Amino acid sequence: MWIEKIENTKGIRYKYTERFKNPLSGKNMKISVTLNTNSKQAQKKALEMLADKFDEKFYAAERKKQMRIQNLTFKAVASEWLEYIQPTLKVSTHKNYIYAVNQMMNYIDDDTLLTDFSPAIAEKIINDMYYTKNFSRGTVQIKLVVIKSIFRYAQKMNYIDDITKYTEIKLNNKPVSKEELYKATNKFLSRAELTECLSQLKKINMRIALAMEFIALTGLRVGELLALKTGDYNKSAGTINVHGNRVKCLSVYDDNAIGTPKNIYSYRCIDLNDRARQILDSFILENRRRALWNGKTYKDKGFIFTTKRGTPYQLTAINNILKRVQLGGKKISSHIFRHTHISLLTEMGIPLKAIMQRVGHNNPNTTLKIYTHVTEQMKAEISNKLKALQF
Template sequence: MWITEKKNGKGTRYMYRERFQDERTGKNIAVSITLNSNSRHAQKIAAEMLRDKFQKKVGNQKEEKAARIESLTLAAVCDEWLSVSDLTVKELTRRNHRAVIRKLQSQLPPGILFNDFTPAMAEKVVNTLYYLDALSFNYVNGLLVLTKAMLKYAKKAGYTNDISDFESIRLKRRPATPEELKKRSNKFLDQKELKECLSQLSRINYRVSLAMEFISLTGLRGGELLALRREDVDLDKRQLKVTGTLVNTRKNGDELQRGTPKNIYSYRTVDLNTRAVQILEWFYTDNKRQEQWGRRGNSLCSKYKDRGYIFTTTTGMPYNLPFIDRLLRQVDIPGKHISAHIFRHTHITMLAAMGVPLKAIMQRVGHNKPDTTLGIYTHVSESMQKELCEKLDRISV
């Protein structure tokens, strides 16, 4: 406690000040009172008054916080958590997080209070989405993971003391239906389907057909392909380096948004075969042609501007993945949903069929977990086993 003497027209007065620590938060709280005396008796009274004032102030804060938590909505807590989470993730991840949280809120009563959100309600939401609505395991489990992350934040913020019942919720993978098993096998193209797909696509947009063929030869992700610059390619060594990805959330007309790859394993060097080199050389030549024609006033190429990117539109801007996927929807391969990603899976399939070790495939395509690679690898192995059985029947003595 410290004392400050103050003089005014009414005489001399003494301000007593003290700083106390709030045990709950660890923060220091300063309080003060004013008395007409600084005698020992006055100091003793001041010390009691300061402590009472501190206790009252802390009590009021507790009541105010309790009242605020009592009226706090789940949506408000979600928004607060998202604003913190947004600082640590990429733009596309931020959008995905917000979409998943909206899905969670859509399954609950509108305006539900945070205190009314129970573990039983959370478990019912994930079970309904997975077992009744038949959404994918990865999606629903991801929703559960984000829900738990939001609740961990709420605990740190002091909105709740115990989230153990939420953390104990687990989503049990149900047996795959025949439709789901068929869907898994539809994530890649066999050689005949690939040839037909590229043939149809070349009649729709020749440049895009070459770009998709390049993915099937290298296993690049769509964003990695579009982010490729000439400086990332060494044609003499027949190699390219993956050092970035194009953010596909950009709008038409926006400046390029070249971000970092998906994860640390995505930084890699990819060897190129002869056909992949030919495709790169074609784009180098055609992009140069468009730039020169534009300089000469050719109206078709007048908007072309060389930005160093390889797989570009006639303006020199990298293609937009949603635009590519819209073109691919015009391709008709029975039983297959054609998107840019199917060509990446097709590349993995071809490597697996050639007997390339799983680890080598993962390194080439930038996988850090074997789940996706192994799923395709196993399917191809089963197909090869079936082919072997058929050939065994032809053996005769």
């Protein structure tokens, strides 16, 4: 420390200066205080003041930050993370993550600290959902992804140092029951089942029956079907361009209800057969009639598969109608018709890669779940026919 005598109109004062090492840059820096005397007692006081001033400047803020981190709740950090990632996600994905966080909060108190949300608690939540409550593997996997992402964000924000034990959590496969095996191998309809299913649907709701038949003919996701507009249909070429997807968590009246497809592979042009073109033509013609005859209630926004008011169907409304179909215990949902399309292409001998391109899959395992089951059935049929082969 060195002392500098300062004389001005106010009298004589003494400036005490010391060098300290900046903990951020590693460089030396000067800190000064001014007192009225230069006594031994004043010099001792100056040293204390200089140390306090340095501490206040660089360490008090750090201590305050550490106190805040120690009081951070898991819920608060999860909310921060949801806000942080929102600009990078689709609306539907962000909604799914919010729902996942809310489900996890059912297991802990709102004031549970981040530091108290241990890997063991995380694993207990995941295991309870999967093994006890029997949530689907895909549903629980999303929860696990969310937990890991929250802690990666916490590490990035310096709220926590080591997240290894969180990222190492795995969801182990559980034994498959006969019922689950049946569901896994019966996610599509045979030709006879499809005919019966559509026959029942036509008696319940003709427009929904035709829409589901269109999915079985094209392999569209139901969200892609509901996003189709007349401008996406090239009648002369007999194709449709898929570049939209219905956001199921938003109201059909929301202008943002139509978003982008599931992934980049979902952008595609699909060839239509005569029956698929016939279905499209009938919907477009009927929609025009409704717009002309009942313009006050029918608002034409260009969508093809619409309700009587011109808005795309709600997925829940479609599935409620499909639940009324009775077909040998099979669960009939909009997605089973997409799987049926894959099975029909498989029976026709279409290569796996071509099927993936047509239905917009980027992961071959997704397609193979249907492809493999169909080919196994085909092999069984061949085996039975070979038994009867005689010369």
